[in-house]
Amino acid sequence: MVNGVLRSGVPPVNARVASLGGSPIRELLRISTSPGMISFASGSPANELFDVAGVARSYAEVLAAEGPRALQYSSTEGEPELRARIGAFLTAKGIWSTAEDIIITSGSQQGLGLIGQVVLEEGAVVLTENPTFVSALQAFALGGAQFRAVETDEHGMVPEALEAAIVRHSPRAVYTIPTFQNPTGVTTPRERRNELADVLARHDVWLIEDDPYSEIRFRTEPHSPIASDPRLAGKSLYLGTLSKILAPGLRIGWIRGPQEILDVLTTTKQGMSLQTSTIDQLAALHWWEHNDLEEKLDPVRAEYMRRRDTMVDGLAHALPEGSTFNRPDGGMFVWASLPEPYDANHALSVAIADGVVYIPGSHFYVADPVPGTLRLSFVSTSVERIEEGIERLHAVFTYDYQI
Template structure:
């Protein structure tokens, strides 16, 4: 079979953490390893009511093929959401996608030739790297610190590698939980302009913020020369099974992405879009976002307190002012992947950090989510983890 595979298929890489996540569905294990929203945040009854109504009363739309760009009223809503995030756009600038994951794939398909260089943050989202690897791109890491991408690192790598694209997640990044400062966002765009590359700004977590002072204004709000391809998603605030994400980009690029999408799936699921459209048109999203924030805010506080109690003096971790994750950095000689079996035996699971780093570093890091467990299990899990690490 190997001889029939395309050149791109030979570069496909399975997600290192998806394979791992399968192992930790055991309820006796306290899991900080997942990467998904809690089902407790899904407004399931409302979704069921809306689904029944759109199927019975609007089936000529909800069960039919639809426009590749997306359901018109939903595009209007998304454009308004983006304007609230500081982006100057109209519904014509929006392409609805089957989750923002499809957006990454369409962009990679439309922009990348084999060997093109894509810059990614160290660490970065594995679904992003999968999409770029699948088009045989070369991935090169740029350093991050607590303020986001380090401009000197970006400029140095850009000068050396002539990238076509930078992939960044400025708001509460997966996996690091970091928020890039507005000053860094401006510097990143200045460097993108100087070295002439495009920027994918992936923003599924911007609304999930737990502190008042976090400034999540989109990088695209400063995009004077149409360099930024902005991605959004309803997955983290509503339900990821609804597979509704979007792209806002320059018109010439958006029409190419639309053609790529026609080839991929003609249109995103009309039932999913219809449900999200009815929910948002009824004005229910702001209250839903408040509920989701309140749900995670408490768990995040519990995890940070437990880390302070048990990891103090032994490790550093990111503040997780938003999003679903905190990222822990341990002593240089600790290999978190090697410790997974011991942690599982102790009844606790995490994701080792190395797969998130395209340069092979990060062996002494781990990603912890506070999304899944209740307060008591979060405290107990961190205590067990400290035991595994001999703290």
């Protein structure tokens, strides 16, 4: 492709956007669904744990009670009652919020895309964890952003490194997933969060805090978002979603932020999609108001924890000697590192031939990818299938894969 021309006979398109290309992770997710494959690749919640009957009831009752309203266009910023419900939910998490502080988005991915358009622009620098969530990079890259990695350790971003990176790169924003991070499963403890907030409070920079996983916690206390620090109120954009709590197919997410920027985000959303589906918002609200979230989540958390334990306990047996991996306190992912000179990308084709798939960690880096890393999701596969998948991984690294 040259100067926005795809090939002769096709009129020009936005050259930068057309050159971004698709995600190799999407291709792996396609392989995940092939017959007989055991997938540790997908970031999807477990099908069998969805509250299908409860959601069906909510749709039916919403349609029965207010059919025409549910089927009509509605506001770009979202249904006021749902925004108020989310406001109460966030207030309980430590960020005092009302409906006015929130706009609904079609999943938090749309929120990331909107932020990419509104907050970022050509050449704007975003500091990120390294590795980080690839689809956020994609969303921000559409707005022309560039990325710089902040050093991270087993507790997330290192505050001194964040300060140094802000001074060095003059970023427009810092993007972080401090709770059960995707892809590493790492969670930033309270004290570290305070230190990061201290740094952010000193600089003229946006905090983009992405928090899809914090409700999927296993026997740990809830974590207060970094954005709950009152010093950051005017410069933080906090994203949440029902995708991991209720169902990703609903496409209900939100952004909590300062009013001025919510107004611009809303106008931008209007130009892209007018609104998020009215009936989906009303059904989600109905479900939320007629169910005890904790009661609904507890069995899901218990099952995910069983799956995490099965995977983590099995990895010691499956991965080559000298490998390391964590036992995340929640979320969906285990992060593993094979010793040198193993390469998770090379091993993947053997793994796929043996009927098991994971995502090589190198896809998630903004700089200096580490070839021996891999992300393994433990949520969408049953305990029995995880055990079988672990045996297949064992065969890959013991017999089938030659370094």
